[in-house]
Amino acid sequence: MPQRPLSRATFDHEKENSLKRPELHCVHALFPLLLSAFGADSALAQPVASSPPQNSHARSYGGSWECDYGFMLAGAACRPVAVPANAHAADSAFGRGWDCNRGFREDATLCVNIKVPANAHQTGSPYARNGWECDGSYHEVNGACAAVVIPANAYRVDSPFGRGWECERGFRVASEGCIAVVVPVNGLLQRDGSTWACERGFQRTEESCRPITPPEHGFVDDSGGNWKCDWGYRRGTVSCTLIALPANGHIGYSGDEWACNTPYLRSADKCISRTP
Numbered sequence: 441m442p443q444r445p446l447s448r449a450t451f452d453h454e455k456e457n458s459l460k461r462p463e464l465h466c467v468h469a470l471f472p473l474l475l476s477a478f479g480a481d482s483a484l485a486q487p488v489a490s491s492p493p494q495n496s497h498a499r500s501y502g503g504s505w506e507c508d509y510g511f512m513l514a515g516a517a518c519r520p521v522a523v524p525a526n527a528h529a530a531d532s533a534f535g536r537g538w539d540c541n542r543g544f545r546e547d548a549t550l551c552v553n554i555k556v557p558a559n560a561h562q563t564g565s566p567y568a569r570n571g572w573e574c575d576g577s578y579h580e581v582n583g584a585c586a587a588v589v590i591p592a593n594a595y596r597v598d599s600p601f602g603r604g605w606e607c608e609r610g611f612r613v614a615s616e617g618c619i620a621v622v623v624p625v626n627g628l629l630q631r632d633g634s635t636w637a638c639e640r641g642f643q644r645t646e647e648s649c650r651p652i653t654p655p656e657h658g659f660v661d662d663s664g665g666n667w668k669c670d671w672g673y674r675r676g677t678v679s680c681t682l683i684a685l686p687a688n689g690h691i692g693y694s695g696d697e698w699a700c701n702t703p704y705l706r707s708a709d710k711c712i713s714r715t716p
Contacts, residue, residue, distance in 0.1 A: 444681060471702065492505040493516060493517045493518050494503075494517070494518065495511045495520075496508060496511070496518050509531060510529050510530070510537075512537045521536075522549075523538045524538070524551055525551065526540060526541050526543075526544045526553075527539060527540050527541060527544070527551045528541060542562070543571075544571075545570060545571050547709060554570065554571035554572060556571075557572070557584045557585050559574060559578045559582065559585040559587075560573060560575060560578070560585045561572050561573060561575060576598065577596070577604075579604040588603070588604035588605060589616075590605045590628060591616060591617040591618055592617065592618065593607060593608050593617075593620075594606060594607050594608060594611070594617075594618045607633075609634075610629060610632075611633075612634040612635070613634075617639065619634070621633075621634060621636060622647070624636070624647060624648045624649050626638060626639050626642045626649040626651075627639065627642075627644075637662075638665060640660065640664030640665075641660055641666050642665070643666065644665070650698070651709075652666065652667055653666075654667040655679045655680055656679070656680065657669055657670045657673045657680040657682075658670070658675075658680045668696075669696060671691065671695040672691050672695065673696065674696045674697070683696070684709075685698055686698075686700075686709060686710050686711050687710075687711060688701045688704045689701065689704075689712040
C-alpha cells in the first residue's frame with residue numbers, strides 16, 4: 441500500500457520518540473570516538489618518514505628529502521657522483537649525474553674524444569652523428585665527409601644526410617645522375633616533378649596513355665583513369681549489364697547491386713518472406 445505523507449504533528453511525535461530511545465543516544469555519543477579511531481588508524485597506516493641521510497636536504501615541495509648537488513641516491517643513502525675525466529656534474533635527479541664536455545662523447549662510464557673527420561665540424565650535441573657533421577658542400581660517406589658532386593640537371597640541397605643534391609623538375613634520379621622524365625602524349629608531369637600521369641579520360645599502359653572508351657550506359661569515373669556503369673547497371677569486362685530486379689527488391693546503395701525490401705530476405709536471386 442502507498443504510504444501516506446506524515447503530518448506536522450505526526451513528524452514531531454516521531455522525533456520526540458526517537459530522542460527518548462537510549463540506543464540512539466549511544467550512537468550519537470560514540471560517533472566522535474569512531475571518527476577519532478578511524479583517524480588514528482589512518483595515521484598509523486601512513487609510512488613513517490625516514491631520517492634524511494648525510495649529503496641531503498629537504499625538498500622545496502612535497503615533503504621528504506633529496507640528495508645534494510653532486511650526490512645521487514643509492515639505496516637509502518646519498519653517494520658522491522663519480523665524474524670521469526673530460527666530464528662535468530649534471531644537476532639532475534635522474535641518469536648518471538654527469539655529462540661529457542664538448543668534444544667528448546659517452547662510452548660506458550668514460551668520456552672519449554670525438555674524432556672529427558676532415559671537412560666536418562663538431563655539433564652542440566654529442567649524440568648527433570657521433571658529435572660531428574659534414575661542412576657545406578660535403579656529405580657523410582662511411583664515416584668520412586666526401587665532396588658533393590652535383591650532376592647535370594641537378595641542384596645542391598643543404599643537408600648533411602643523403603647525396604646532397606636533387607634533380608630539377610622534369611628529371612629523375614638514375615644512378616649518380618639525372619635523366620629526363622619522358623611524358624607520353626596525353627600525359628602530364630606530376631607535382632613532384634619526377635613522375636607523370638595520364639590526363640582525364642586516358643589510362644596508363646606501361647609508358648603510354650590509352651584512351652578510355654566507356655561502353656553503353658558507362659562513363660569515366662571521378663578518378664579520370666577508369667570507367668563505371670550508370671545506376672542500376674553492373675559492370676562486366678567490357679560492358680554494362682542491366683540489373684534484373686526480383687519482386688520485392690530494389691537497387692542497393694552502391695547502384696550496382698540489389699537488395700530485398702524489408703521484411704523480405706534474399707535467397708539466391710529471389711526475395712522471400714520471413715518465416716513467422
